[in-house]
Amino acid sequence: MTGEGRLLALVATQDRGAFHLLYDQYANAVYRYALSILRKPHLAEEVLQETMMAVWKGARHFKGRSKALTWILGIARNQAHSLIRKEAKGQRLPETDSSAETRDPTRNLHVDLCVQEALETLSPMHREVMHLVFYENLSMREIADMLGIPEGTVKSRMHHARQAMAKELT
Amino acid sequence: MSICQTVQDWMPWYVSGHLEATKMGRLARHIDSCEACQKELAHVIQLRHQFALAVDATPVPIDRVWDVLSPTLDAPKKARIDVGSFLIGVHFAIAADNQRMPVQGNLKVLGHKVQIIGRRKKGA
Structure with a gap:
């Protein structure tokens, strides 16, 4: 069993220390992936909370057939789409103020903002695939398994995402 | 579909090293001999870098969510x-x-x- 598998096995025994370690290890990835789908920080925050609670309650279901990261991101994806459905039905709570968070001031804000603006023009499914490839560094097979789509569809979504980004950034 | 188009579609995974050795070799040989694909490869590397920087710049409310989550575990x-x-x-x-x-x-x-x-x- 891999280190991540052992960590999830400990979480399955309701080991709080292991869960805190797992949270520290995956919270960034879950939040940023949720944000790539939802584009709203307060919703991504809710997805992070719900996903981690689902992991706490359901770690015993992890069978090690995929990486822990893709298993957890799969849960986050379900949570994000569940929120999208609730939003569509008007069942959502009002947005809370998350503006207290600040960006790293040493960063090149101009480039970041240009990329962020270009990302806003992508459709959610193109943005999601680009995030999984460029940020999470997942293989085509891993993304296909996680999203339940053929590898060719992953490739074509990435192709369209790159084309759209290139158009926006030039 | 042209060879260049095929090669360029695989490029994101070529850059991340997620291709099998034979495919990596085939792509590397084509890119070595094709100026258009060299240019596209540079674009992919740059876009990947900029994308990662932009995502990294996003603040993550790690502690705030943990503070909410932790008391509800049991x-x-x-x-x-x-x-x-x-x-x-x-x-x-x-x-x-x-x-x-x-x-x-x-x-x-x-x-x-x-x-x-x-x-x-x-x-x-």
């Missing part, structure tokens, strides 16, 4: 009411806890449980 049931009769086989139960699913109600008819309030449990 949330005990706050209330449970059961009404029914074993003899006539009808039973109604309603339960609440302090997590996000506040209320669940079940109706038991002749030993068969039917959930009538709240969400059915699913595997994670």
Whole structure:
């Protein structure tokens, strides 16, 4: 069993220390992936909370057939789409103020903002695939398994995402 | 589809090293001999870098979410009411806890449980 598998096995025994370690290890990835789908920080925050609670309650279901990261991101994806459905039905709570968070001031804000603006023009499914490839560094097979789509569809979504980004950034 | 188009579609995974050795070799040989694909490769590397920087710049409320999440991990049931009769086989139960699913109600008819309030449990 891999280190991540052992960590999830400990979480399955309701080991709080292991869960805190797992949270520290995956919270960034879950939040940023949720944000790539939802584009709203307060919703991504809710997805992070719900996903981690689902992991706490359901770690015993992890069978090690995929990486822990893709298993957890799969849960986050379900949570994000569940929120999208609730939003569509008007069942959502009002947005809370998350503006207290600040960006790293040493960063090149101009480039970041240009990329962020270009990302806003992508459709959610193109943005999601680009995030999984460029940020999470997942293989085509891993993304296909996680999203339940053929590898060719992953490739074509990435192709369209790159084309759209290139158009926006030039 | 042209060879260049095929090569360029594989480039994101070529850059991340997620291709099998033979495919990596084939792509590397083509890129070495093709100016257009060299240019595209540079674009992919730059876009990947900029994308990662932009995502990294996003603040993540790690501590705030943990502070909310942590106390709910072992949330005990706050209330449970059961009404029914074993003899006539009808039973109604309603339960609440302090997590996000506040209320669940079940109706038991002749030993068969039917959930009538709240969400059915699913595997994670």
